Amino acid sequence: MTPWYQDPVQFIAEWLRGVLLGWGMPPSGVELVLTVLGAGTIALLAMLWVVFLIWYERKLIGRIQDRFGPNRVGPWGIFQPIADMLKIFTKEYITPEGVDRVPYNLAPILAVASVLLIWAVIPFTMTVMGVNLNVGIVYIIASGGLGVLGIILAGWSSNNKYALLGGFRAVAQLVSYEVPMVVSLLIPVILAGSLGVNDIVMAQRIPYLLSAPVAALIFFITSMAETGRSPFDLTEAESEIVAGFNIEYSGLKFGMFYVAEFLHAFTVSLLFATLFLGGWRGPLAEQVPLLGFVYLVVKTFVVYFVVILFRGSLPRFRIDQMMDLNWKLLTPLALVSLVVSALVAKPLEEMPLAQTLALLVSNGIVLILFIEGTGKKVQRKREIVGKPRPLAVPHPEEQQPAQSTGG
Amino acid sequence: MTGLQIAFLAIAAVTLASAVLVVSSRKIMHAALWLVLALGGIAALFATLEASFFAAVQVMVYIGAIAILIIFSVMLTRRVMEDTGPQNTRYWPAALVVSLGVFGGILFLFLQWPGFSVESRPGLEQGDLLVRFGQALVSPDEFVVPFEVASILLVAAMIGAMIIARDPSRK
Numbered sequence: 138m139t140p141w142y143q144d145p146v147q148f149i150a151e152w153l154r155g156v157l158l159g160w161g162m163p164p165s166g167v168e169l170v171l172t173v174l175g176a177g178t179i180a181l182l183a184m185l186w187v188v189f190l191i192w193y194e195r196k197l198i199g200r201i202q203d204r205f206g207p208n209r210v211g212p213w214g215i216f217q218p219i220a221d222m223l224k225i226f227t228k229e230y231i232t233p234e235g236v237d238r239v240p241y242n243l244a245p246i247l248a249v250a251s252v253l254l255i256w257a258v259i260p261f262t263m264t265v266m267g268v269n270l271n272v273g274i275v276y277i278i279a280s281g282g283l284g285v286l287g288i289i290l291a292g293w294s295s296n297n298k299y300a301l302l303g304g305f306r307a308v309a310q311l312v313s314y315e316v317p318m319v320v321s322l323l324i325p326v327i328l329a330g331s332l333g334v335n336d337i338v339m340a341q342r343i344p345y346l347l348s349a350p351v352a353a354l355i356f357f358i359t360s361m362a363e364t365g366r367s368p369f370d371l372t373e374a375e376s377e378i379v380a381g382f383n384i385e386y387s388g389l390k391f392g393m394f395y396v397a398e399f400l401h402a403f404t405v406s407l408l409f410a411t412l413f414l415g416g417w418r419g420p421l422a423e424q425v426p427l428l429g430f431v432y433l434v435v436k437t438f439v440v441y442f443v444v445i446l447f448r449g450s451l452p453r454f455r456i457d458q459m460m461d462l463n464w465k466l467l468t469p470l471a472l473v474s475l476v477v478s479a480l481v482a483k484p485l486e487e488m489p490l491a492q493t494l495a496l497l498v499s500n501g502i503v504l505i506l507f508i509e510g511t512g513k514k515v516q517r518k519r520e521i522v523g524k525p526r527p528l529a530v531p532h533p534e535e536q537q538p539a540q541s542t543g544g
Numbered sequence: 545m546t547g548l549q550i551a552f553l554a555i556a557a558v559t560l561a562s563a564v565l566v567v568s569s570r571k572i573m574h575a576a577l578w579l580v581l582a583l584g585g586i587a588a589l590f591a592t593l594e595a596s597f598f599a600a601v602q603v604m605v606y607i608g609a610i611a612i613l614i615i616f617s618v619m620l621t622r623r624v625m626e627d628t629g630p631q632n633t634r635y636w637p638a639a640l641v642v643s644l645g646v647f648g649g650i651l652f653l654f655l656q657w658p659g660f661s662v663e664s665r666p667g668l669e670q671g672d673l674l675v676r677f678g679q680a681l682v683s684p685d686e687f688v689v690p691f692e693v694a695s696i697l698l699v700a701a702m703i704g705a706m707i708i709a710r711d712p713s714r715k
Contacts, residue, residue, distance in 0.1 A: 240577060271674055275600040282608020286580065289615055293573065301619070308616055312609070332597075332674070 144426040146265045150175075179267055180253050183400060190399050191218040194445055201449035228388035233296060236385065240294035245386065245393035247287030252401045254280035259407055260335040261433060262417050262426040273334035274322055277408065278315070281363060284401075285311045288365075288372070288382050291394070295385035303381025306456065307372035311363060313463045318359035320471035324352035324478050325412050328496075338416035342489060346413045348482075348496040351474040351504050353413040355467055357440075360405035361447060362463075364398065368451040371459060402444055403437070410436035470507050477503055551592055559585030568631065576618050580611045597674055 150171060157167045192207060192215055199206025207214030232241070255277050257267035270276055285308060292304015326332055328348055329340035337345075346353050362369040373381030383394045410416060414436045417429030454462070481499045485492035562581040569575040583606040590599035654660050680686040 237573075270596060272597045272600045275597065275604060279600045279603035279608060282604055282612070285612055286607065289612065289619075290577075293615075293619055305616075305619070308612060312612060315608075 144262070144264060146262070147426070176257070176267065179256050183253055183256050184249075184396065186403070187396050187399050188218045188222060190403050191221070194399065194402075194448075197442070197445050198449045201446070222392075225389055225392045230390060231387045233385050235296040237294035237296070240290040241385075242390070244287045244291035244294065245390045245397075247283055247290065248397040249393050249400070251280050251282075251284035251287060252397050252404055254283070255404050255408065258334050259411055260338055260416060262429040263423055264426050265430070266335060269333060269335050271331070271333045271336075274326055274332045274337075277334075278319055278322070281311075281315065284363075284397075287397075291386070292382035295382070297385050299378045299380070300382050300384045302378045303372050303384070306378075307365060307382055309456075310365070310369065310371060310459060313460065314359045314362040314369075314467075317355050317463065317467040317471040318363065320468070320475055321352040321355040321359065322412070323475055324349045327475075327479055328482055334411060337412060338418060341415040341418055343493050344413060344415040344418075348493045349413070349474075349478060349500065350497065351470065351500045352478070353409070354504075355471050355474075356413070357409060357443075358467065359463075360409065361444065362459075364401045364405055366398065366402060366444075367448045368454050369459065370453060371456055374453060403441055406440035406444055407433075407437045409440045414440070466507070466511065469511070470503070473507070474500060474503050548592060552589070555585050555588045555592065559589070570631075572618050572621070573615070576611065576615045579614065580607055583607055583611060597677070 153174075154167055154171060157170060158164070162170075195217070196206040196213070205214075207217035210216040210220050232238070258270050258273040258276055260266040260269075288307040288311070289304050292300045292302075292307065295301075325337050325345050328345060329337040331337060331340070365372045371377075373383065378384075383391055386394060410433060415432075416436075417426075417433045419428065419432035422429035422432055477499050478496060481495050482492055485495055559582050562578045562585065565578040566575050566582060569578060583602065587599045587602035587607070590596075590602055681691045682688055
């Protein structure tokens with residue numbers, strides 16, 4: 138048995154199991170208690186973690202935009218989200234006229250639940266994970282589908298045209314981007330030979346970022362789109378549809394959508410780190426499970442940093458550009474790279490190093506060919522319908538002095 | 545009665561009740577949402593049978609894709625909020641006879657099957673079953689022909705949908 142400081146979670150679980158068995162509880166009852174406790178702990182920690190994430194993201198976005206970010210409550214403003222959280226607890230729930238009550242109240246719950254469900258299958262260390270589901274990847278995709286349902290319910294039940302428009306946009310975007318995401322997730326599955334998330338981590342002696350860079354890129358872009366954040370935040374484009382699907386929500390119900398968005402962004406970073414950067418793997422991670430957790434957090438924050446950089450620096454897509462990117466570039470690229478990876482990986486299965494090299498080279502070739510061959514073609518230029526007609530032109534007489542000084 | 549049986553009965557009751565509500569709700573949007581619950585109940589039944597792959601695929605395909613598409617098309621339908629007119633047609637006794645006949649036929653066939661009354665064995669090797677299932681789908685001795693036929697059918701349906709949706713005036 139490893140010392141407690143190397144694997145605290147297992148240590149506590151073993152201790153609790155011993156105590157409960159000592160009280161004369163049947164073994165199946167003990168397992169049930171431990172499972173419920175574990176699930177509750179993961180869900181609670183994930184929700185509390187959002188408090189930190191909100192501060193981190195606001196601070197970083199502030200720096201990107203040459204501001205300080207939150208800096209009043211506590212050192213570096215670190216308690217700002219706690220103050221915000223307490224404020225949102227006290228706010229009134231306003232239910233507008235004509236909403237469909239049950240779907241209206243169910244939608245925020247579904248939005249958070251669909252993200253929290255993913256946490257059940259992520260291996261945090263070699264030994265600590267919710268369940269080692271042998272269909273983990275399919276499960277992750279399925280829980281994403283529930284999130285779409287939450288947004289559609291929010292958009293429809295609010296009885297508001299902007300909410301409905303936001304819901305339409307969200308569904309069009311999420312359902313479309315699910316296609317290349319699923320295909321790109323199949324590549325690590327093929328390389329690892331398993332659908333289980335922990336098996337995929339176990340198989341990554343060399344991180345799959347090197348074996349499947351194209352899949353990693355597609356997964357990164359599509360998962361950004363799935364979170365519905367900038368540059369893919371057409372679902373809540375303030376300048377066009379006010380606030381999108383969550384416009385009629387107030388108080389903690391809006392807070393649930395807010396939490397779901399931030400948690401989703403972190404969760405996809407976690408997934409990326411798990412599936413493409415080797416998860417908890419690292420030197421000595423198998424002897425000292427706690428180290429694996431540290432590695433996973435570091436890798437996740439590297440990815441999360443890039444996610445926030447994207448959000449802070451890229452403008453929003455137009456809806457046709459968003460669809461063009463998905464259907465004309467990402468989907469064919471994902472399909473081609475799936476076929477190429479399968480063909481290259483199979484004959485070199487015995488030699489991991491040669492396999493990785495061959496996959497890296499073939500992926501690079503596919504990417505270059507795609508961008509050279511189709512990238513230019515699929516960019517759609519807006520048709521010019523007429524000459525620009527400025528609303529106001531300077532009066533010719535007033536222009537005279539400006540010209541004379543200019544000359 | 546074991547916990548599993550209670551769970552089965554509860555899930556089956558929820559599934560059946562929501563299936564009835566699918567056809568009896570006045571608002572078509574509510575019918576679509578009850579359909580989601582009914583399909584989710586079936587996924588839960590798969591989960592209690594330890595068929596986690598089918599449970600996940602059920603949620604992914606039926607809730608994540610098909611139910612969403614149904615809701616989408618319902619939302620685009622005109623006058624979804626109007627709930628006038630009778631919900632039954634004149635022919636409902638005939639439909640009852642047909643559906644009872646089909647149910648009886650399926651039940652009869654299942655009763656013939658020797659495995660029907662055997663209790664399920666818990667703790668099957670899930671991982672092996674999944675591998676076995678995948679190999680059976682592509683093995684020439686087993687299901688490769690139906691599998692490929694189904695794939696070709698789906699591709700044909702997809703191409704057909706694209707051709708129908710195409711604007712005929714555009715070349």
